[in-house]
Amino acid sequence: xxxxxxxxxxxxxxxxxxxxRLAPWFGWSAxxxxxxxxxxxxxxxxxxYQQGEGFRIIYVHAPSAWLSLMVYSCMxxxxxxxxxxxxxxxxxxxxxxxGVGAAFTAVSLITGMLWGKPMWGTYWVxxxxxTAQLILLFLFFGYMALRASYDDTSRADRLxxxxxxxxxxxxxxVRFSVEWWNSLHQxxxxxxxxxxxxxxxxxxxLLLMLAGFTVFFLAFLSVRLRAEVLRREKHSAWVRETVxxx
Amino acid sequence: MRHFRLLLTRDLRLAVRxxxxxxxxxxxxxxxxxxxxxxxSPRLEELRAIAPGVLWVGALLAALLSLDHLLRDDAAxxxxxxxxxxxxxxVSLVLxxxxxxxxxxxxxxxxLAPLLGAGLxxxxxxxxxxxxxxxxxxxxxxxxxxxxAALTLGARRGGILLTLLTLPLAVPVVIFGAxxxxxxxxxxxxxxxxxxxAAVAVLTLTLAPLATAAVLxxxxx
Amino acid sequence: xPDSMSAFFAMGGYAQYVWPSYVVALGAxxxxxxxxxxxxxxxxxxxRRAAVDGSEDA
Numbered sequence: 001x002x003x004x005x006x007x008x009x010x011x012x013x014x015x016x017x018x019x020x021r022l023a024p025w026f027g028w029s030a031x032x033x034x035x036x037x038x039x040x041x042x043x044x045x046x047x048x049y050q051q052g053e054g055f056r057i058i059y060v061h062a063p064s065a066w067l068s069l070m071v072y073s074c075m076x077x078x079x080x081x082x083x084x085x086x087x088x089x090x091x092x093x094x095x096x097x098x099g100v101g102a103a104f105t106a107v108s109l110i111t112g113m114l115w116g117k118p119m120w121g122t123y124w125v126x127x128x129x130x131t132a133q134l135i136l137l138f139l140f141f142g143y144m145a146l147r148a149s150y151d152d153t154s155r156a157d158r159l160x161x162x163x164x165x166x167x168x169x170x171x172x173x174v175r176f177s178v179e180w181w182n183s184l185h186q187x188x189x190x191x192x193x194x195x196x197x198x199x200x201x202x203x204x205x206l207l208l209m210l211a212g213f214t215v216f217f218l219a220f221l222s223v224r225l226r227a228e229v230l231r232r233e234k235h236s237a238w239v240r241e242t243v244x245x246x
Numbered sequence: 247m248r249h250f251r252l253l254l255t256r257d258l259r260l261a262v263r264x265x266x267x268x269x270x271x272x273x274x275x276x277x278x279x280x281x282x283x284x285x286x287s288p289r290l291e292e293l294r295a296i297a298p299g300v301l302w303v304g305a306l307l308a309a310l311l312s313l314d315h316l317l318r319d320d321a322a323x324x325x326x327x328x329x330x331x332x333x334x335x336x337v338s339l340v341l342x343x344x345x346x347x348x349x350x351x352x353x354x355x356x357x358l359a360p361l362l363g364a365g366l367x368x369x370x371x372x373x374x375x376x377x378x379x380x381x382x383x384x385x386x387x388x389x390x391x392x393x394x395a396a397l398t399l400g401a402r403r404g405g406i407l408l409t410l411l412t413l414p415l416a417v418p419v420v421i422f423g424a425x426x427x428x429x430x431x432x433x434x435x436x437x438x439x440x441x442x443x444a445a446v447a448v449l450t451l452t453l454a455p456l457a458t459a460a461v462l463x464x465x466x467x
Numbered sequence: 468x469p470d471s472m473s474a475f476f477a478m479g480g481y482a483q484y485v486w487p488s489y490v491v492a493l494g495a496x497x498x499x500x501x502x503x504x505x506x507x508x509x510x511x512x513x514x515r516r517a518a519v520d521g522s523e524d525a
Contacts, residue, residue: 142411
């Protein structure tokens with residue numbers, strides 16, 4: 001197995017130029033996917049039998065929740081790669097993930113509460129999914145706070161990487177424990193719109209939005225990562241060449 | 247094994263010499279559990295319903311209070327660097343420190359809980375179960391807290407950060423532990439909850455010291 | 468397809484929940500995109516300054 005592609009990704013100038021080239025592709029693809037998802041979800045999909053037009057919140061809530069978990073996994077994986085292979089670029093990826101991950105966790109909480117209010121009657125009922133998202137938000141905040149409290153980049157990288165890895169092991173346990181705790185008290189969970197029973201007109205826009213949000217994250221990363229790499233490498237020769245030619 | 251025993255006895259001896267530091271979390275736990283009846287109602291039937299939550303949150307907060315000293319005191323006078331540099335097995339060093347911390351904090355909390363629980367309407371028959379649940383829970387808290395303490399060792403505002411990091415990690419322990427305690431108090435079958443709590447404890451005991459050791463090496467550089 | 472523009476905006480009575488959700492989510496996309504680009508611009512400026520400082524010493 002030839003792993004040169006992996007090590008090439010670990011080279012800061014390579015990843016910088018690659019991100020620069022890919023950014024517009026990701027950006028425009030995300031825009032097309034999200035636009036078509038919005039069109040399908042808001043205009044084409046019929047209203048839900050039980051929830052009426054209110055169910056349309058799913059088209060922004062589900063992708064946000066999906067993104068929050070995906071970004072945390074990406075952050076933890078990058079952190080692990082950084083620790084195992086001592087790749088600075090991997091640590092830069094992890095650092096770039098934190099802010100956007102926390103932001104979309106918050107979005108999933110806000111949209112979740114806005115969905116819950118008309119369905120449950122109150123903004124918060126300790127629904128297991130939302131409760132787990134709240135704990136995920138704390139995990140992101142903890143990661144960002146830990147990074148911020150160390151001035152030395154190398155130390156901040158490696159310590160926060162360990163925190164991300166520990167958190168990653170914790171996330172499935174937390175989700176399980178919260179589901180278990182909630183099932184004992186049988187709270188209503190109106191967000192169960194099972195995929196199997198969703199007609200295509202409802203499901204396709206959802207898949208488009210999920211894909212759109214994912215590609216948006218890639219677009220975001222291909223910009224944010226460049227800034228992170230530049231900051232870390234600003235005294236090196238390739239950076240000097242790059243900004244001289246820019 | 248010898249290093250483990252030496253470090254354990256050293257830490258225990260130091261803790262005994264600083265009774266204030268050792269008794270503070272226990273005193274805090276007692277005060278917090280005493281505050282709830284004062285804040286709510288003296289009626290035992292009402293208190294029994296919230297007793298598991300009060301005992302567990304009280305134990306968690308008391309443990310968090312004492313975690314700061316787990317590593318910071320040794321780091322401040324340079325002992326920690328010496329220990330890390332000279333130890334063959336960093337994991338056994340971590341286990342020794344965690345064991346000392348638990349013996350001086352977690353175990354007394356677990357033993358004290360039924361007494362304080364009686365003030366919250368916990369029946370005498372439930373006391374062994376309450377102790378068992380808190381023993382398992384406080385072991386997890388000491389292990390998780392040690393990892394968080396190592397992560398925040400050189401950080402600015404490390405004390406607050408330690409709390410922020412430990413709380414999400416402690417959520418499964420509190421959920422399973424409080425549930426086990428509640429079922430014990432009500433007299434139902436608590437076996438399921440205890441198994442889950444024990445599973446989390448075993449997982450934490452296996453993985454947390456490894457992570458803590460790796461983090462200590464970075465923190466002490 | 469909705470019957471009319473006003474029916475579309477009313478969202479069957481759920482308008483006060485649906486539209487703020489969309490604003491928050493799409494707003495987050497817009498804000499994070501803008502933030503990434505502004506951080507990149509700042510990093511480029513920093514790198515240019517570092518390059519200039521370096522060449523001055525040389």
